[in-house]
Amino acid sequence: MAWVSPLGGRRQPRSGGFTLKGYAWWVYIACIVAGMSISHTLLGLLEGGPRHGYDLKRTFDVHFGQDRPLHYGQVYATMSRLLKNGLVEVDGVETDGGPERKRYAITEAGVTDVEQWLARPEKPEPYLQSVLYHKVVLALLTDRSADDLLDTQRAEHLRLMRELTRRKLAGDLADQLVCDHALFHLEADLRWLELTAARLDRLASEVRS
Template identity: 35%
Template sequence: MSIRHGLLALLDQGPRYGYQLRTEFEARTGATWPLNVGQVYTTLGRLERDGLVQPAGEDGEGHLFYAVTEAGRAELRQWFDTPVPRTNPPRDELAIKLAMAVTVPGVDVQSVVQGQRRHSMKALQDYTRLKGQALVASPEQQGDLAWLLVLEQLIFQTEAEIRWLDHCETRLAQYAARPAPPEPGPAAAPAPKTGPRRRART
């Protein structure tokens, strides 16, 4: 998730200060990826350092506004035009957990899978309910459309996770049903060493 480019996208619509950026970012993503103000200002500092945003004055309450620069707009357009790379997929905690569980003695991997499936099914129900509410509210609003797209991504992602968990359970069952490797037999005694034969004298 690119906070950097998300803030650039918001600033492309006009100058804003940190708390406004945080509020709008969370509103458009349904607070799926909550930000704190410290993250926002740290990112703004880096964007300013890189010449992508610049200070744009203060209001009467002392809020410092930032505006996007032409270089910032160019980077934002490049971000929109460039596919998200899959060459370095993000670390998935669930995949790492299961990979470790199958290699650590004493872990009930089936229980881990079933517990995660219950959790994922509950999350899927919650996302589906929120999607229904979003469709009923005001689907013509762009902010609601943004939240709806995020919700649908979460739904598809969770559905895929549940299918993967089902696959993991099948794979574990297949692995458990494999015939055990044969026990190694007793090692054969090494043949006695013999010296070179002497030729008989004639």
């Protein structure tokens, strides 16, 4: 799939009530804030079958924790919250001669939550790849369409880039520089999406092995 740049266009007038400086501040915040949904990732891993906390941490670290492995406290705090919200349930308790370990299973509500999270495009912003990578790998691990996920995200990126371009053309030099900063990062995201789409078969083989 070819990538089409949305950076062309005509100058647009300033719209009434719109504060471009406020938008520039929003772009700045977007550039420095990146997130990752550990809870959705752990939920997705449970679709392969019930697991206890230690196994969840180990599986998470294999697929996603190369630079930032999970702490056990994060796992158990997250599972406690998911249990309270009805997204997982206790499937049993293992002892094996040591401390008791709860085995968790995903509920129907949990499966629905994962599906909605995977289908929902992320707010386009720089340094988003870690979240998108999690979504792509989980889609492959749970036999969902990673192609559809990437297509949806690509469309959302292009939408924001068109909006940024319109606001850049209507702004002063400071506004233009801030918008350019965001646009360059979003273009890099798009290249990453295209590269990932081209390597999905290879990635699927590796994560499922």
